[in-house]
């Protein structure tokens with residue numbers, strides 16, 4: 001179902017005219033109200049009045065996560081605090097958190113976008129939405145919550161954790177929609193299994209998963225184990241929270257970006273040059289309706305591709321490919337862009353191999369070398385050398401096929417790859433350039 | 434008629450083999466036979482021990498990947514051509530020997546060779562038919 005038929009299926013020329021109008025208004029406003037943007041615009045030699053077409057967006061300066069941190073906590077707010085009705089913050093794994101604010105209108109906009117998202121995933125008024133995203137400073141919980149209420153569905157604000165209770169409520173309340181991170185969805189499936197609950201007896205129909213990277217393989221696993229349609233949702237608190245883009249149930253291929261509120265771009269992460277549709281690069285967003293925390297050309301560090309081919313669902317908004325990595329993690333090996341997440345997906349697609357790996361990049365003579373260390377486990381281990389060699393050759397071939405780089409795969413003992421708190425170190429770059 | 438063999442994955446780094454034997458020694462596990470197959474990157478240590486469960490319990494928590502495989506312990510007459518006769522029987526039956534290694538101890542006058550076949554059950558049947566002596570697992574672990 002399309003929640004906002006008019007705006008979500010707006011012909012592209014009209015959509016672009018609306019974007020331009022809103023971009024010009026946003027540029028005017030940030031220049032007048034946020035000293036940071038005035039300074040950046042002035043340094044770049046551009047005035048809001050210079051923006052005459054969407055192409056002029058390229059002339060505006062980028063905003064980075066560092067800029068946000070430098071103005072911690074409220075330095076980039078474009079309205080006085082009396083107009084702010086909500087504050088969220090992103091979980092800062094390194095350094096300070098980034099803090100974002102919302103006016104009443106921003107909250108309404110966000111609820112509208114989340115209602116659109118839920119509808120795109122197939123949720124309706126009569127659904128019971130079990131919202132297992134965390135409620136709190138994190139935008140996931142409240143974002144889904146307001147959208148569900150706007151849609152008119154019944155939302156269960158259960159938040160994350162307490163997995164056994166999640167399963168009991170799923171059974172007793174007859175939840176039809178589950179919203180949480182994809183890894184938590186898998187965990188819930190395991191919990192149900194341990195509790196002896198037959199998933200087929202549950203009423204779950206749709207799952208809307210996001211807030212962390214996942215793969216097509218993981219989608220298959222979740223759909224099989226939870227007996228539902230798994231839909232990818234994307235968002236980041238800096239831009240608004242969940243509801244920046246979502247897959248439609250009809251195509252399940254690429255996430256429609258709500259372009260009447262955000263202008264997406266793909267840039268070359270090295271040069272900053274804007275790339276055409278179809279090319280892979282870093283996602284950049286400009287918000288064009290937000291009041292409290294507008295963002296101009298915010299560099300997400302997420303790697304994706306935009307494409308404008310018409311979608312069978314009828315929406316005219318461009319789609320972004322599922323995020324395939326972070327530009328911070330990108331390695332250039334013999335001129336080829338390599339993301340650790342791509343190696344991970346190769347490993348996940350080989351039966352029995354677990355995605356525990358370490359990439360070691362080095363330079364021998366003038367040639368970059370890539371060694372991929374993969375942990376052996378009991379599933380792939382054999383008492384015969386040739387069987388293990390078959391696996392290493394298979395991984396090497398798949399990497400070559402998918403990424404176009406030659407890698408040397410080395411099997412290592414399990415747990416020999418260092419795991420730091422939650423986040424594993426995946427890359428050691430020994431090149432001295 | 435089969436013997437359980439433990440295989441352990443080893444990285445090619447100094448001390449890896451020593452560590453396995455040390456861990457087994459401390460757990461009171463006796464190694465009856467052993468062979469190490471290696472490539473430039475990794476090795477596979479194959480072991481016949483007196484107590485497989487104890488060995489696995491000792492190695493698992495230390496992060497070693499262990500796998501059990503069924504092999505066959507064959508008594509080979511300790512005379513010239515003793516092994517060749519057995520290999521001939523197997524070749525005629527078109528049974529592949531994946532690898533083999535010798536036992537340290539003897540069984541009376543005879544040597545003991547550990548065989549890994551591609552078709553273990555058929556190999557046992559073929560050898561038995563030719564009156565080749567095969568040792569029971571229990572006897573091998575206790576040697």
Ligand SMILES: [Zn+2]
Nearest residue numbers: 248251311313
């Ligand atoms: Zn669509």
